[in-house]
Amino acid sequence: MFKFKRKTILFLVMSLLMSSALLGCTEKESATTPKEGTEKAEKSITLSWPRDIGTMNPHAYNPSQLIAQSMIYEPLISYKEGGKLAPHLAESWSISKDGKEYTFKLRQNVKxxxxxxxxxxxxxKNFDAVMKNPKLHSWLGVINVLDKTEAVNDLTFKMTLKKPYYPTLQDLSLVRPVRFLGEAGFPDDGDTSKGVKKPVGTGPWMLTDYKKDEYAVFTRNPNYWRESPKIEKVTIKIIPDAETRVMAFEKGELDLIYGEGVISMDSFNQLKESGKYVTGLSQPVGTRSLLLNTSNEKLADLKVRLALQHGFNKQAMVEGITHGLEEKADNILSKNFPYTNIEAEPIEYNVDKATAYLEEAGWKLPPGKTVREKNGQPLELELIYDKTDPIQKAMAETIQAEWTTIGVKLNITGVELTVQIKRRKAGEFDLDFWYNYGAPYDPHSFINVVAEKGWGVSEAHSRLPMKQELDQQVNDALASTDETKRQELYGSILKTLQEQSVIVPVSYIKKTVVYQKTVKDFIFPANRDEHPFYGIDTNK
Structure with a gap:
């Protein structure tokens, strides 16, 4: 019995000691651990994008997405509202009197x-990497005239051109290909056209998590030289289908739907009218056009091109599909760009004119048939479109239906954007949806790509009788240091392009945005391709 009592007392003493120890630990822990609910919530936003962000190579194009590239990589000069050029990684610059030398003073303490x-x-080193593959970047005028570059000292960089090129500074404000990769991102041979080791930039964001075709997560760059963004994390979910994006947004899985053609106009208006969300439209950012390939014998005839343009009701189509949120385009470039204020006679919807042009061109409608023929060949064409873009799809279907009334059979084919671009560059298309580049590219990049081979647009104009003269005018305009002469050249170039109808303007497009009411301070960027996240805040 004594042994039992002794054991019991010993057990009670040990239990008391253990309880005291546990109590001490608990008190200590409660003194150092914040109470539940007192931790500051991470500020983040989630948005959707129709396709994977790509490899995040600053010197490469598709499949890398501009919105993501601009989050990581920055330019020497930034493009602001109204076409103003402002210092960015370069704090100042000077231009020689002959227009050939550009000297940049770089910003100090940037990492x-x-x-x-x-x-x-x-x-x-970045310029050298770009210039290893000049053909890849020949669409950009400054690449074609760049002679040499020099690191004068640690914070002075100089570039010398072969000849004057007035839009040099505008070209340097673009999202690609002249933005800057850190040393650790370069491949061993320095040739970034083959890929990069990792995306290292000076921008406000870093890519910290990524799963191809599913998501990409960006967090703030701790070494950013400007004030840090207000939000700490941006998640981009890859959702190819437009309606699926809307459903995810309505469920609260997304904070933001932003971009061009990322949401149908029906859905945009429904979300707007619900009153539950904030919606917005940008100023016109470009022209939605049809590109007609004159290397196709049928489309080499101006009468056929004019007939096709007269053969669909552009006004009704644009209003019906975009619900008035886009404007019918009569000029291939809207008049809010420099040098584009030209008067163009609209080519209006007129079935009788369309029919007359086709008859004059020798395309006859055989008895009992619905498709015109010439020398036993049917007037059959293919229009390719980006299958992730609901507006392109709807417009393709409308044009297909309307051209049946003038005896034209139009086959429409939805493809991935990468395939669409590949086919355009290879000239493997009859008709394609094409957009001018917008700010800060135009009008200089627009006329350059009309003259410069390799991108499909110059080749689409190849059968024009005045193509050689047109190309010379483009070269003269880009090299001109005489403002009056430059304006005259632009007027002549744009007038010729309007009359030849290889590029058929359809509508002036705008970016759309829909966001939850927890998102604050959203502003459309002046540069069409820049991300909009730097100034955004959230109170969720």
């Missing part, structure tokens, strides 16, 4: 996201 310094040497 890449891995902490390495941004300086003239790395600027030159």
């Amino acid at each position: 890449f996201s891995d902490g390495t310094p941004f300086n003239a040497a790395i600027v030159k």
Whole structure:
């Protein structure tokens, strides 16, 4: 019995000691651990995008997406509202009297996201990487005239041109290909056309998590040289289908739907009219056009091109599909760009004129048939479109239906954007949806791509009788230092392009945005391709 009592007392003492120890730990823990609900919530937003963000190579094009590239990589000069050019990674610049030398003073104390310094040497290395593949970037005028670059000292970079090129600074404000990769991102041979080791930039964001075709997560760059963004994390979910995006947004899985053609106009208006969300439209950012390939014998005839343009009701189509949120376009470039204020006679919807043009061109409608023929060949064409773009799809279907009334059989084919671009560059299309580049590219990049081979647009104009003269006018305009002469050249070039109808303007397009009411301070960027996230805040 004594043994039992002794054991019991010992057990009670040990239990008391353990309880005291546990109590001490608990008190200590409660003193150092914040109470539940007192932690500051991470500020983040989630949006959708129709396709994977790509490899995040600053010197490459599709499949890398501009919105994501601009989050990581920055330019020497930034493009602001009204076409103003402002210092960015370069704090100032000077231009020689002959217009050939550009000297940039770089901003001090700028670092890449891995902490390495941004300086003239790395600027030159990036330019060298781009210039290893000039054909890849020949659409951009400054690449074609760049002679040499020099790191004068740690914070001075100089570029010398072969000849004057007036839009040099505008070209340097673009999202690609002249933005800057850190040393750690370069492949061993320095040729970024083959890929990059990792995306290292000076921008406000870093790519920190990624699963191809599913999502990409960006977090703030801790070494960013400007004030940090208000939000700490941006998640981009890859949702190819427009209606699925809307459903995810309504369920609260997305904070934001933003971009061009990322949501049907029906859905946009429904969300707007619900009163539950905030919606917005940008100023016109470009022209939605049809590109007609004159290397196709049928489309080499101006009468056929004019007939096709007269053969669909552009006004009704644009209003019906976009519900008035886009405007019918009569000019291939809207008049809010420099040098584009030209008067163009609209080619209005007129079935009788369309029919007359086709008859004059020798395309006859055989008895009992619905498709015109010439020399035993049917007037049959194919229009390709981006299958993730609901507006392109709806317009393709409308044009297909309307052209049946003038005896034209139009086959429409939805393809991935990468395939669409590949086919355009290879000239493997009859008709294609095409957009001018918008700010800050135009009008200089627009006329350059009309003259410069390799992108499908120059080749689409190849059968024009005045193509050689047109190309010379483009070269003269881009090199001109005489403002009056430059205006005259632009007027002549744009007038010729309007009359030849290889590019058929359809509508002036705008970016759309729909966001939850927890999102604040959204502003459309002045540069069409820049991301809009730097100034955004959220109170969720």
